[in-house]
Amino acid sequence: MKKTVLRKPKGFIDVYKHKPGAEKDRTHYCPGCGHGILHKLIAEAIEDLDIIDDTILISPVGCSVFAYYYFDTGNFQVAHGRAPAVGTAVSRANPDKVVISYQGDGDLAAIGGNNILQAANRGENIAVFFVNNAIYGMTGGQMAPTTLLEQITTTTPYGRNANTDGFPMKMCEVLSQLSAPTYVERVSLHDAPHIRRTRAAVRKALQNAKERKGFQFVEVLSTCPSGWKIDPVKSMEWVKEKMLPQFPLGVYKDVSNEAVAVERPVPIFDPAIVWEKLGISSVADVDFPRGDVPDEYRKMSIRVAGFGGQGIMVTGQALASVALEYGYNVSWLPSYGPEMRGGTANCSVNIQDGTIGAAEAVKPGLLLAMNRPSLEKFEKFIVPGGTLIYNSTLIDIKPVRNDIKVFAIPITGIADELGNTRVQSLVNIGAYAAITGMFNVDHVVELLPKLFKGKKQAIIDLNAKAVKAGYDYVKENF
Amino acid sequence: MTDAKYPRSEVDPDKCKGCGLCIAACPKKVLVFSPKLNSKGYHYAEYVGSGCVGCGNCFYNCPEPDAITVYLRNYDPEKVV
Amino acid sequence: MARMLMKGNYAAVYGAAMAGCTAYYGYPITPASEIAESAAALFPKLGRIFLQAESEVAAINMVYGAAGSGQRVMTGSSGPGISLKSEGISYCAGAALPCVIVDIMRGGPGLGNIGPEQSDYNQVVKGGGHGNYKNIVLAPNSSQEMCDYTMLAFELADKYRTPVFVLTDGVIGQMMESVTIPEPVKELPDKSDYAVFGNPLHKNLVNSIYIDHDDLEAWNMVLYKKYQQIEENEVRFEEYMMDDAEIVVVGYGSVSRVLRTAVDDARAKGVKMGLFRPITLFPFPVNEIAAFPGRGVKHVLTVELSTGQMVDDVNLALGGVIKSDLYFRLGGNVPSADEITGKVSELYGEVK
Incomplete structure (x- = not known):
């Protein structure tokens, strides 16, 4: 569209309502500041691309912290360096909008260095305009990551020294090495032809953003007359003479033609579909009928202990899972605290009606000891009158307590006879069912497909045999 | 304002910050610092009144959104919405 | 289901x-x-x-x-x-x-x-x-x-x-x-x-x-x-066995579970102990804790897995009207119910 007038673009707000004070018709920028030039190019492109009502702009920290005063878009003001992270979420939440991250050199290349790198690497659907003026303007002229060698700033009073301060950070060179970015170009504002080139780059980035073509990065070499303490016109010459040799202009990457529009999923909120997708049924839970459980086994505090790899955690979880189906309150807690040290794995299980207090079975009513160290360590804590089940295949000593009920069961042996040591856990469940009367073996078998969700039928069948074998051993021997 | 046939640059004296970038960018040297000061104490830029070719350099070099307006050749105010 | x-x-x-x-x-x-x-x-x-x-x-x-x-x-x-x-x-x-x-x-x-x-x-x-x-x-x-x-x-x-x-x-x-x-x-x-x-x-x-x-x-x-x-x-809290409690243990999160068991153990021995569990930490149940003395509470023991952070809020609420103590474990260690009743006994001499 051929223009007949060049005037304040409609991408700008008419009256800068967010700007405090009386001067709501002009910017806060210093005379000759490059931000104003770039702002105008962006605002013009937003108007010309007809995206005024579809753009969200993210203002950084630095002199452009108040960019939101000016742009007639949705606006965020964010923490120092975090615009690409915020932009990531804004873009994910608004996949069909143009999200602009406007950042300075300290913000983008120093404190937010990782954020820009990672957003670029994810190919976030955002357009980044990176104003490189080689200095921290807002805070009064300190060294930026892009400050030139030998450049004097308030924190490099003797000039930037590569030995101590490193080299000017070259963001286009860095980001263009990544796979995801679509378009990476460095441009400059130092004279009218280069401003035209910048104008084209801005428009290209925003056109790509409008087409949801991923990550766009335009680095703009700009001036800071106040920070450099050089007048505006000479500042332009300074960019040309000093900055251009160290920051070569040009297109560093451009795969705009091959880029495809980024698609994002549509969130589901319909309650019925949410439950269906998560496998939650709205059918009421039906408890298994409980058998005759002796009083002493109606409130269980259980410790399961053994070597790592003996199915200790699985045994505990299976106990809790099965008990849950009888309508008990249950808890399962993996070993925590000093018990973790000393080579044994253990977990605590509580099964009872009513609220469960302490989850750890410090004084268990039932100890299931799968190896000798566990027996030696935990036997003494069993409550008087409590129950000990121990794995007589591996434990070659006798329990010392005589105030408890003892069940010596060759758990590992039974499992081995079934052809797989790993079914020990379900041998345990069978034995527990037989001793306490809390579970019906048929119910346990019925639950196995759920407990071993996704496992092969053969595994489920083998575990069913294990449950029965554990149960039968107790019934036959005690 | 009266002759629409010729392009011209218009500087809002009150919004100009006197940075001089438009003056430096003008290929025809038809923008100059005014001897007068505006309310902020800047010698603002002004168009000498003739010689503008409507290149738009001043507009694009000006950092202040609303300080410069450039009317291009055959500008017809009735056609602009 | x-x-x-x-x-x-x-x-x-x-x-x-x-x-x-x-x-x-x-x-x-x-x-x-x-x-x-x-x-x-x-x-x-x-x-x-x-x-x-x-x-x-x-x-x-x-x-x-x-x-x-x-x-x-x-x-x-x-x-x-x-x-x-x-x-x-x-x-x-x-x-x-x-x-x-x-x-x-x-x-x-x-x-x-x-x-x-x-x-x-x-x-x-x-x-x-x-x-x-x-x-x-x-x-x-x-x-x-x-x-x-x-x-x-x-x-x-x-x-x-x-x-x-x-x-x-x-x-x-x-x-x-x-x-x-x-x-x-x-x-x-x-x-x-x-x-x-x-x-x-x-x-x-x-x-x-x-x-x-x-x-x-x-x-x-x-x-x-x-x-x-x-x-x-938005103040939320839970009370357990508080009606006639003379000793109140205060704790949140996993500690409150242990304290509940400790209260059960103490009650089994006839000790009038209760549990006060803040559910909202901000807003803190200030008024409810300030009301302890008026309800006949004589001792307050705050139990934390930190060296006395919440206890500051408990003490601010109590305003020094009744004695308040602190017991804590650290480094990943969690106190047992016996430890709590033992501490209560040591401090207040009332749990055998």
Whole structure:
């Protein structure tokens, strides 16, 4: 569209309502500041691309912290360096909008260095305009990551020294090495032809953003007359003479033609579909009928202990899972605290009606000891009158307590006879069912497909045999 | 304002910050610092009144959104919405 | 069926899913990683967003972006990660953005260890980052509460437009219990008055900068009044055997579970002991604790997995009217019920 007038673009707000004070018709920028030039190019492109009502702009920290005063878009003001992270979420939440991250050199290349790198690497659907003026303007002229060698700033009073301060950070060179970015170009504002080139780059980035073509990065070499303490016109010459040799202009990457529009999923909120997708049924839970459980086994505090790899955690979880189906309150807690040290794995299980207090079975009513160290360590804590089940295949000593009920069961042996040591856990469940009367073996078998969700039928069948074998051993021997 | 046939640059004296970038960018040297000061104490830029070719350099070099307006050749105010 | 056996960490994510949480942004850290893992498993099934951020700092700033975009959003972490997130939480509070942060506390300071501690109390309950702000803090003590209070956290976050913490420790995060999954929310709140959607009607501004001194003072007063309103309306607590209690043990999270058992043990021996469990840590149940002396309470023992953080709030509430003591374990160690009754006996000479 051929223009007949060049005037304040409609991408700008008419009256800068967010700007405090009386001067709501002009910017806060210093005379000759490059931000104003770039702002105008962006605002013009937003108007010309007809995206005024579809753009969200993210203002950084630095002199452009108040960019939101000016742009007639949705606006965020964010923490120092975090615009690409915020932009990531804004873009994910608004996949069909143009999200602009406007950042300075300290913000983008120093404190937010990782954020820009990672957003670029994810190919976030955002357009980044990176104003490189080689200095921290807002805070009064300190060294930026892009400050030139030998450049004097308030924190490099003797000039930037590569030995101590490193080299000017070259963001286009860095980001263009990544796979995801679509378009990476460095441009400059130092004279009218280069401003035209910048104008084209801005428009290209925003056109790509409008087409949801991923990550766009335009680095703009700009001036800071106040920070450099050089007048505006000479500042332009300074960019040309000093900055251009160290920051070569040009297109560093451009795969705009091959880029495809980024698609994002549509969130589901319909309650019925949410439950269906998560496998939650709205059918009421039906408890298994409980058998005759002796009083002493109606409130269980259980410790399961053994070597790592003996199915200790699985045994505990299976106990809790099965008990849950009888309508008990249950808890399962993996070993925590000093018990973790000393080579044994253990977990605590509580099964009872009513609220469960302490989850750890410090004084268990039932100890299931799968190896000798566990027996030696935990036997003494069993409550008087409590129950000990121990794995007589591996434990070659006798329990010392005589105030408890003892069940010596060759758990590992039974499992081995079934052809797989790993079914020990379900041998345990069978034995527990037989001793306490809390579970019906048929119910346990019925639950196995759920407990071993996704496992092969053969595994489920083998575990069913294990449950029965554990149960039968107790019934036959005690 | 009266002759629409010729392009011209218009500087809002009150919004100009006197940075001089438009003056430096003008290929025809038809923008100059005014001897007068505006309310902020800047010698603002002004168009000498003739010689503008409507290149738009001043507009694009000006950092202040609303300080410069450039009317291009055959500008017809009735056609602009 | 809606009844499932699951860890507290998972339950929090189910609660979030049911609350209509649309995005999870997080970074792995033990013992909170399972929150991110379960969100990674569940959220894509619902077309919702899961993203593993490059850092804790990035994650909380993504939360800022999502919340500002009007989404219900959540992150989770543990002590060192919460320290890193403090900046972003301050920005969320300053911009009045609702979000939910789950903190599964671990041992500190520094890298500490991955055992359960409650030493994030001060940094979470007192704000943590810079500026005048507070977080609403819910302290669940079971898997079911992890689910329910995470859901509640989203409601409170939106009601007050403020960050809400679900604060617990590795015991509750790692423990599996029965959880009945609540029904999903049917309608999400309208946030068009402040959220940025990038459309002509809602060109809002999400912002925490007020350059003018009077403007910032005025905004801080708005926040201040909001926190007062929260203190008036949102105090939650649980009492157990408190009616005739002469000795009250005070604890939250996993400690409150142990204290409950200790109360049972003490009561079995005829000791008039009760449990007071703050569920909201901010707002703290100040009035309820201040009322202890009037109810006949003679001794108060606060038990923490930290060297006396919550006890400061207990003492402020008691105002020195009755004796208050502190017992704590650290480094991942959790006290047993016997330890508690032993301490009570040692201090007050009443438990045999």
